Amino acid sequence: MKLTKEQVQRIDSFLQGIGADYIDIRLEMVDHIASEIEEKVEDVEEFFDNKKFQTHFVKYMLSRKDKLIDQYNKQEKRLTWFCLILIFKDFLKQLARIQNLNLIALISVLCFIVGPNFLKATTIIMLCLLFGLLFFGAKRTSLFYKKYKDVKIIRTYMALISFIIIIPMQFTNYIDILYKGNYNLNTIYMYYISFVLGYLLNQSFLSKKREIENKYQFLIN
Template sequence: MELTKEQIQKIDLFLEGIGIEYIDIRFEMVDHIATEIENNIEDTNAFFEGKGFQVPFIKYMLSRKKALKNRYKKQTKKLHWHYTKAILKDILKKAIHPKSLLVILFFSFICFFFGPKYVKETSVFIFSSLMLNLAYTSYVSYKFTKKHKLLKIVKTYSFVSSLFVITALNFPNFLDVFYNGNYQESAIYIHLLAFVFNYLLTQSFLEKRDFIEKKYQYLIQ
């Protein structure tokens, strides 16, 4: 017997209650559990009826709690690396797009041509460009990221961006370079790499944003 919307919602609420946080993963688990119940339980109405912990459904779900949480952890880890690889591949594709290629060549020319002669000026230019790009990224993605923060793919975009930029700002430490005046030619190329990466990541995210919103709009309240 096919489950009702209310019964499916009970499955979803139970999974949320035991810590199944990401709603895209939870939706797949809800669908899987609902199919199992439909295939194995003859009287689904009786299965969901009762009070407190005497409900057959609650007993069934509690008996599988550990297995469900383990499955969630494995699925989260699997999707994390799946989305990370997909994002990095998309970044490589974006790098050879004519528009992106012009931006990369422009900033690379400035850094490699002027960098060795004008270390301070080039450092300030590329670092300012990086900061402006990060500010723009934050501005265009803040509301969307806040609304969709429980989608694993959105979380992975945030993770990839934060990891790479934080690394770039600390090797060498940007405070030592820009606040203490210890300008280094190597820092120019590190910040250039961070700028290019974040620029391409932003292009990838903006392209995927509408697709993500349409695909998961029924999951976001």
């Protein structure tokens, strides 16, 4: 007997309750569990009949809780590597785009040719570029991220972008740089690497937004 939408939702809610956060992984697990119930259970209505903890469904799911958590964790690890490989491939595509290469060339001239002679100005410019990338990137993607934050590839993108842009800033003492004038090339080069990587990842994410939306829209709705 085919499960109803409400019965499928109960499976999904149980998985959420045991920590299965990513909706794309839950979908696959829900389909598998639903098919298993349809195949094995003769009286589905009785199986889902709400009798609190005496419900056959609840006892059935609780008996498989550890197995389901282990299955979810394994799928999450596999999906993490899949997302990283997918992002890396698109990162290389962004690196090959002429408009991105032109911007990187311009930033490279600033950091490697102009930078050694104008440490203060170059450091401030690079710092402003990083903050700008972080601010405008967040502004363009915040609503999208809020809507699709339970999709694995979205969180992977956001984690990578945040790490690459924010972490280098943590190694910098802004008081020393902006007020004491302790400018140095290493800071400029660190900001350069952070900006280039963050910019390309951000461009990759923006280029994938429509594709991600088309693929996962039905899960959110």
